[in-house]
Amino acid sequence: MNNWNLKDQKVILRVDFNVPIKNGVIQDDTRIVKSLPTIQLLIQKGARIIIMSHLGRPLKELLPDGSIDKQKFSLKPIAEKLATLLSLPVDFATDCAGPDTFAKISELQSGHLLLLENTRFYKQEEKGDTAWAQLLSTMGDYFINDAFGAAHREHCSTATIARYFDRDHKDFGLLMKAEVENGDKVLKNPHRPLTAIIGGAKVSDKIELISNLIDLCDTILIGGGMAFTFYKASGISIGKSLCEPDKTDLALQLIEKAKQKNKKLILPLDSVIAKEFKNDTAFETTLGPAVKEDYMGLDIGPRTIALYADQIQKSATIIWNGPMGVFEMEQFSNGTKQIALAVAAATQNGSYSLIGGGDSVAAINKYHLENQVSFVSTGGGAMLEMLEGKKLPGIEAILS
Numbered sequence: 001m002n003n004w005n006l007k008d009q010k011v012i013l014r015v016d017f018n019v020p021i022k023n024g025v026i027q028d029d030t031r032i033v034k035s036l037p038t039i040q041l042l043i044q045k046g047a048r049i050i051i052m053s054h055l056g057r058p059l060k061e062l063l064p065d066g067s068i069d070k071q072k073f074s075l076k077p078i079a080e081k082l083a084t085l086l087s088l089p090v091d092f093a094t095d096c097a098g099p100d101t102f103a104k105i106s107e108l109q110s111g112h113l114l115l116l117e118n119t120r121f122y123k124q125e126e127k128g129d130t131a132w133a134q135l136l137s138t139m140g141d142y143f144i145n146d147a148f149g150a151a152h153r154e155h156c157s158t159a160t161i162a163r164y165f166d167r168d169h170k171d172f173g174l175l176m177k178a179e180v181e182n183g184d185k186v187l188k189n190p191h192r193p194l195t196a197i198i199g200g201a202k203v204s205d206k207i208e209l210i211s212n213l214i215d216l217c218d219t220i221l222i223g224g225g226m227a228f229t230f231y232k233a234s235g236i237s238i239g240k241s242l243c244e245p246d247k248t249d250l251a252l253q254l255i256e257k258a259k260q261k262n263k264k265l266i267l268p269l270d271s272v273i274a275k276e277f278k279n280d281t282a283f284e285t286t287l288g289p290a291v292k293e294d295y296m297g298l299d300i301g302p303r304t305i306a307l308y309a310d311q312i313q314k315s316a317t318i319i320w321n322g323p324m325g326v327f328e329m330e331q332f333s334n335g336t337k338q339i340a341l342a343v344a345a346a347t348q349n350g351s352y353s354l355i356g357g358g359d360s361v362a363a364i365n366k367y368h369l370e371n372q373v374s375f376v377s378t379g380g381g382a383m384l385e386m387l388e389g390k391k392l393p394g395i396e397a398i399l400s
């Protein structure tokens, strides 16, 4: 895309403007801000820019009469926000690839922007319907996908549409390109030792992730609520800690897989425990992995922090997904904070670090370390699937 001459060309740009909106007011504009570099580049190139995105799940949250809530799920407030951020007018079409869209495209000037209404107002979108995808493709001469957050969806506007453009007329936007390149840094020939830090609530959400990372990494450090299912599987008492009893067999299989592959799968040495799941309750630190009856483990303890920080320091490449404890509560946030600091320190010493997926990104932001790690992914589910070793339809559709 960088060396394309796009002067006067109609460029369809798929972005991820799926931002939280309450009563028409945007609560967090991060995703819009992240798409600005690609939009600004297209403006500079003098393209006629047609932007599309989904917002929420309008077809899953219908009004009582069965119709779409076109006010709640409209992208109109986003057009206004985008205009403010760019200090430029942004035109808005009240449909997506409908009469209003085509009328406005015919008047769209070079370097100007048109934002289309929510792609998910159309039931064809999530089905990847080829006829609708083809109709979308007729809106422009080029297709650029910058919606990494939706790259794991095989929808019309994220994947199917790309079939109707050859490789010289479709590409990643700058944000998506950065996500793909950084994903490749850990997935293809990473510098070793490669360490993954995996935390969060449930093993069941991350079985495929851990399994793939055992193949990929040299060391896996486990933290957060999921550690207790591994403990339980190993016959260690866990008190009232979070546990998925029906997943202990899977936890054992993962431990066994790591052993067979000669990889280090490390569980916490100690935990910060409390009787209640709340912030201002009394807490203590265990001496070993076992948790007393009536108590629950809510954070990793100091011996674990020291061990994990040491492993992180020795790693050339680090992947982090999921907090080490209930970091939303101040007194159980130390483990996550110390691991975030260790990842930042290792990065300053020359290691490469990728923070991917949901709450670990929130943790890095909470401790203002986003500029001290190598890359913070914007795609929660998409990055997770990438690290699980899956091919993402939005990426494949551009490359094929």
Ligand code: AMP
Pocket: 199, 200, 201, 202, 205, 223, 224, 225, 226, 242, 297, 298, 299, 321, 322, 323, 324, 325, 326, 327, 328, 358, 359, 360
């Ligand atoms: P995930 O979305 O799987 O990354 O999980 C993130 C959530 O896991 C956060 O809301 C944490 O509060 C929660 N969490 C982390 N450690 C624990 C724990 N020991 N017990 C219960 N919840 C936890």
